[in-house]
Amino acid sequence: MVIKGGLGRGRGPTRPTLPRIKLFRPISWYGGITQRSPTDYISHILCELGRLGLEVADIERHDRHPNTQTVLSDLLDWLADHPGEAYAKLIDWQALDSSHMRSRLERDRNAKPRIELTAHITKMNNLSVRWYPRGWQEADYDWSANGRDRYNLIKQRKWPSQPDFHWFTGDEEPTFNSRSSNELMYIRGVGNLRPEPRESYGPYAAFNSDVVASLLICAVRSAYEGLIRQLEHSFEVDVLDLFDFVTREEVIEGDDFTREFPVDRVVSWSLEDAKELRERQAQQAALKQEEQARAELADIGVTHGFTLEQFATALTQATTKKATGPAPSSEQINRNAAKYLRDSGFKVDAGDVRRLRGYLENYMTDVLPEPLRPQPSPPPMVTRQAADILRFPSADDGGN
Numbered sequence: 001m002v003i004k005g006g007l008g009r010g011r012g013p014t015r016p017t018l019p020r021i022k023l024f025r026p027i028s029w030y031g032g033i034t035q036r037s038p039t040d041y042i043s044h045i046l047c048e049l050g051r052l053g054l055e056v057a058d059i060e061r062h063d064r065h066p067n068t069q070t071v072l073s074d075l076l077d078w079l080a081d082h083p084g085e086a087y088a089k090l091i092d093w094q095a096l097d098s099s100h101m102r103s104r105l106e107r108d109r110n111a112k113p114r115i116e117l118t119a120h121i122t123k124m125n126n127l128s129v130r131w132y133p134r135g136w137q138e139a140d141y142d143w144s145a146n147g148r149d150r151y152n153l154i155k156q157r158k159w160p161s162q163p164d165f166h167w168f169t170g171d172e173e174p175t176f177n178s179r180s181s182n183e184l185m186y187i188r189g190v191g192n193l194r195p196e197p198r199e200s201y202g203p204y205a206a207f208n209s210d211v212v213a214s215l216l217i218c219a220v221r222s223a224y225e226g227l228i229r230q231l232e233h234s235f236e237v238d239v240l241d242l243f244d245f246v247t248r249e250e251v252i253e254g255d256d257f258t259r260e261f262p263v264d265r266v267v268s269w270s271l272e273d274a275k276e277l278r279e280r281q282a283q284q285a286a287l288k289q290e291e292q293a294r295a296e297l298a299d300i301g302v303t304h305g306f307t308l309e310q311f312a313t314a315l316t317q318a319t320t321k322k323a324t325g326p327a328p329s330s331e332q333i334n335r336n337a338a339k340y341l342r343d344s345g346f347k348v349d350a351g352d353v354r355r356l357r358g359y360l361e362n363y364m365t366d367v368l369p370e371p372l373r374p375q376p377s378p379p380p381m382v383t384r385q386a387a388d389i390l391r392f393p394s395a396d397d398g399g400n
Helices: 040-054 071-081 085-090 098-108 208-231 275-299 308-319 330-343 348-364
Strands: 114-120 128-132 182-187 236-239 241-249 264-274
Touching: 040 071, 040 241, 071 208, 085 182, 085 236, 098 182, 114 208, 128 208, 182 208, 182 275, 208 236, 208 241, 208 264, 241 275, 264 275, 275 348, 308 330, 308 348, 330 348
Parallel strands: 114 236
Antiparallel strands: 114 128, 128 182, 241 264
């Protein structure tokens, strides 16, 4: 008796076993002083691919043949080919307005050619980074200009201030094998990256795509900001668009190190107007600083052992001028107040006094002694125009 494949005694056809999902480990995004290079993120991705037995093609898109290569492949190509033709046109000295740059250098020996940098996600969800002479976004098309050179965009616009270039071309319509001549970076598929954590990945998912998207967007942002730093060596760069990240702390299963030092994984991102983003971040930082300051002042008795009244008394004593000698400087007041508090049995130094005094100056001025309270700024002086001044008669007026 022959038993056919897939059939057993008393059993139906066996179901195919679904592949077990392969999990990429996340990596932290670091901003500020400590930053990772794009190759750090790419190296991590490649190591994870090898650990999981996957290839680059396994995490690229497959739904738009033959254009299956996207973020990772494009980043690898960009890192290998950069700087390219667009960068060469940017640093072409013949395009600079030499006489204008000379006049700027006479006023400021550190003057550099001024450019502005934009980054946007195209309608096909690709990242395009382009450069322009400073003032391009504010310049209007000059419909009345005579003898315009259609190949030179400088002469086709009304500039708010004179640009540092006398020749500029760019923003050409891309073709199947070329991009705009002022495009410094072009990465496909960036707009499709979705690092938001997911509860489930579906029965046929091969890997945790949200973590891969988190790694890729970190690599893209790092490459973009690295490009900005490179440009700043030779140019005064006005960055018009910046990435903004939202992170959360995560512990990697089986990694005891992350229990003490969690991974700051990117869970959301956006590309925003740089000026608005900086203003919002400054406001958020100021609010956070105020919350921390008010919390420390509220718990000053627990943290330092003395009360606000005792601290104010020490400042008053430190401010008192001696019978001889000059009035104490601001730093002397801090040191003297710290000494008075230590003499009373409290553990405090001049740095603590300086910080707490700054908190009071910003948020609780009424606690400070009168001489140490910030003084309001004087009203601006009104300058009278020459036309408003009555001229005194002179002999030249014929005695009138």
